[in-house]
Amino acid sequence: xxxxxxxxxxxRRMLSLVTYLRERPGAHVADVARAFGVSEAELISDLxxxxxxxxxxxxxxxxxIDTDGDRIWWHNPDDVAAPLRLAADEATALLVAARAVSTLxxxxxxxxxxxxxxxxxxxxxxxxxxxxxxxxxxxxxxEGGVFADVDRAISERRRLWLRYYSPAxxxxxxxxxxxxxxxxxxxxxxxxxxxxxxDRRTFRxxxxxxxxxxxxxxxxxxxxxxxxxxxxxxxxxxxxEVVIEVGPGGRWVAEYYPHDSAxxxxxxxxxITLRTPDPASLRRLALxxxxxxRITAPAGLADSARAAARDALAAYExxx
Amino acid sequence: MAIAxxxxxxxxxxxxxxxxxxxxxxxxxGSIEAYLEAGNDDSFNRMFERDxxxxxxxxxxxxxxxxxxxxxxxxxxxxxxxxxxxxxxxxEAAALGLAxxxxxxxxxxxxxxxxxxxxxxxxxxxxxxxxxxNSALEPHIPVHESAFEPLxxxxxxxxxxxxxxxxxxxxxxxxxxxxxxxxxxxRGHWYLAGFDRDRGAERVFxxxxxxxxxxxxxxxxxxxxxxVVTVRETVAGWAGESAEGTAVIRLRSGAxxxxxxxxxxxxxxGEGWDELEIPYxxxxxxxxVEYGPDVVVQEPAELRADVIDRLxxxxxx
Numbered sequence: 001x002x003x004x005x006x007x008x009x010x011x012r013r014m015l016s017l018v019t020y021l022r023e024r025p026g027a028h029v030a031d032v033a034r035a036f037g038v039s040e041a042e043l044i045s046d047l048x049x050x051x052x053x054x055x056x057x058x059x060x061x062x063x064x065i066d067t068d069g070d071r072i073w074w075h076n077p078d079d080v081a082a083p084l085r086l087a088a089d090e091a092t093a094l095l096v097a098a099r100a101v102s103t104l105x106x107x108x109x110x111x112x113x114x115x116x117x118x119x120x121x122x123x124x125x126x127x128x129x130x131x132x133x134x135x136x137x138x139x140x141x142x143e144g145g146v147f148a149d150v151d152r153a154i155s156e157r158r159r160l161w162l163r164y165y166s167p168a169x170x171x172x173x174x175x176x177x178x179x180x181x182x183x184x185x186x187x188x189x190x191x192x193x194x195x196x197x198x199d200r201r202t203f204r205x206x207x208x209x210x211x212x213x214x215x216x217x218x219x220x221x222x223x224x225x226x227x228x229x230x231x232x233x234x235x236x237x238x239x240x241e242v243v244i245e246v247g248p249g250g251r252w253v254a255e256y257y258p259h260d261s262a263x264x265x266x267x268x269x270x271x272i273t274l275r276t277p278d279p280a281s282l283r284r285l286a287l288x289x290x291x292x293x294r295i296t297a298p299a300g301l302a303d304s305a306r307a308a309a310r311d312a313l314a315a316y317e318x319x320x
Numbered sequence: 321m322a323i324a325x326x327x328x329x330x331x332x333x334x335x336x337x338x339x340x341x342x343x344x345x346x347x348x349x350g351s352i353e354a355y356l357e358a359g360n361d362d363s364f365n366r367m368f369e370r371d372x373x374x375x376x377x378x379x380x381x382x383x384x385x386x387x388x389x390x391x392x393x394x395x396x397x398x399x400x401x402x403x404x405x406x407x408x409x410x411x412e413a414a415a416l417g418l419a420x421x422x423x424x425x426x427x428x429x430x431x432x433x434x435x436x437x438x439x440x441x442x443x444x445x446x447x448x449x450x451x452x453x454n455s456a457l458e459p460h461i462p463v464h465e466s467a468f469e470p471l472x473x474x475x476x477x478x479x480x481x482x483x484x485x486x487x488x489x490x491x492x493x494x495x496x497x498x499x500x501x502x503x504x505x506x507r508g509h510w511y512l513a514g515f516d517r518d519r520g521a522e523r524v525f526x527x528x529x530x531x532x533x534x535x536x537x538x539x540x541x542x543x544x545x546x547x548v549v550t551v552r553e554t555v556a557g558w559a560g561e562s563a564e565g566t567a568v569i570r571l572r573s574g575a576x577x578x579x580x581x582x583x584x585x586x587x588x589x590g591e592g593w594d595e596l597e598i599p600y601x602x603x604x605x606x607x608x609v610e611y612g613p614d615v616v617v618q619e620p621a622e623l624r625a626d627v628i629d630r631l632x633x634x635x636x637x
Binding site for chain 2: 006007008009010011012013014015016017019020023035036037049050052053054055056061063078079080082083084085086087088089090091092093094096097098100101104107110111114115117118121122124125127129132134135136137138139140141150151154155165167170171172181182183184185186187209248249251252255267268283284285286287288289290291305306308309310311312313314315316319
């Protein structure tokens with residue numbers, strides 16, 4: 001399956017490569033590799049295949065493309081290499097992404113206009129291939145005002161003051177942070193160096209209650225940018241383990257909480273095992289689950305949820 | 321293996337693009353080394369059909385014509401395959417570079433960079449830094465659901481599908497027959513809107529609740545596809561965001577910022593409590609119970625009863 005996808009992507013790349021090389025005689029291997037987002041070794045292996053390709057292997061009209069490892073030459077360029085139109089998936093991938101980003105609240109107007117212009121031009125160039133792009137859509141959520149302030153702070157290298165809501169503790173805390181980047185994965189987040197905790201923190205923009213761009217210069221330490229493809233929450237192996245047993249009505253927990261395992265139970269429920277640095281923060285979840293599930297470990301967590309529920313019921317009884 | 325296939329596909333593409341007249345299958349077989357080595361007619365035919373489909377996936381428009389000799393001919397006309405002229409200024413090129421990085425799903429990420437390569441080959445400057453002068457943003461479209469790719473293709477090609485789906489409170493998944501219209505990602509989760517054949521009506525499905533494989537069915541759609549498919553409104557309704565009612569609650573001072581943020585009014589009561597009027601919609605009881613003893617529902621009575629009911633379930637656990 002991987003080899004299959006690889007062959008398709010590779011064919012796609014080689015088709016564009018011949019067009020590219022026709023327009024740029026003597027192109028440098030390093031430049032071409034960069035333009036195509038591949039390593040030089042991958043490019044060289046494409047260049048090894050191209051001379052075996054042509055409009056007919058018997059007619060002697062194979063592509064005469066060669067390289068000395070530094071520059072690439074095509075000795076018999078042909079108009080078979082005219083730029084090719086976009087495929088439906090190609091048009092969809094770009095159009096859906098451009099439309100999604102262009103609707104982000106708080107985006108700079110110049111960027112929004114550029115995205116809208118490029119969307120219109122792509123739609124026109126793709127023609128019929130653009131039609132199915134309307135069958136996919138993505139909405140990014142962001143708090144426009146907060147987004148604009150974070151964006152400005154990053155580009156002007158300024159520190160930010162925040163009042164930030166922590167759902168785990170149900171409290172607002174004030175902190176100063178040096179912003180590192182803004183990213184969007186459904187919701188929009190800021191990654192920043194938090195001067196209160198002296199650590200890297202991720203802030204969800206819709207939980208920022210108040211924000212101010214400060215005059216101080218932002219000076220986050222040089223830290224490696226986190227790879228987000230593994231997920232936003234990346235618990236460490238030493239974090240305590242939490243076990244949650246849910247009935248069918250609590251299966252949503254597995255969709256919202258990153259977990260190590262989710263084992264099917266005979267009643268249609270799940271036994272979910274996850275790790276978190278702060279199990280007490282899951283008391284909210286225990287309360288929310290009600291009869292749809294319970295936290296079986298650590299034992300203290302279920303106890304604290306039970307105590308909170310009893311306290312709450314006492315307030316209702318006091319005030320019928 | 322991968323090299324052999326890419327080489328074969330390249331040769332087929334170049335043959336079809338290079339020819340001035342439609343070529344028969346026999347002529348193509350004689351022109352492409354991999355086909356000569358393909359063995360018997362059956363394996364050649366299967367290989368040829370697959371390759372043709374693969375090239376069409378890559379955007380090649382391949383025409384089929386009935387030849388005079390009674391043989392079918394194939395031809396990728398230059399005029400129908402040529403990218404129309406597309407000129408982008410530096411800002412637009414940067415915006416395009418940003419858009420091309422957004423997908424994290426393998427197939428669409430490959431398609432996005434493939435599109436960018438075609439545009440670069442056609443003359444788009446390739447030195448534009450996608451972040452220079454732009455909002456300092458890294459947008460990503462998350463796709464964790466394995467049902468995404470087959471449904472995306474089924475929406476694109478308008479093919480009916482069947483899949484097993486577990487409704488929110490269902491003990492067992494149940495098979496659904498759907499004519500898929502559109503996919504939408506909201507708050508990081510993917511949803512499908514389509515015509516549910518068994519229910520004879522439009523339905524919205526959450527992709528994470530699809531269990532097992534999505535299978536396409538032969539035949540076309542039986543119901544009309546609406547001009548505008550609204551997924552988000554339906555999902556927002558599930559999430560209680562179409563709230564029309566009002567609830568009155570007491571909230572401990574300093575607690576429950578999200579409730580305060582959406583409150584229609586906040587009145588201090590003294591002794592460490594405030595009274596809030598908040599929008600009341602589906603699911604509010606579940607979110608209020610999370611605050612434990614910091615929230616006391618005043619009205620409506622049904623909401624108060626629902627919250628007490630939930631608290632009792634936890635208290636006697």
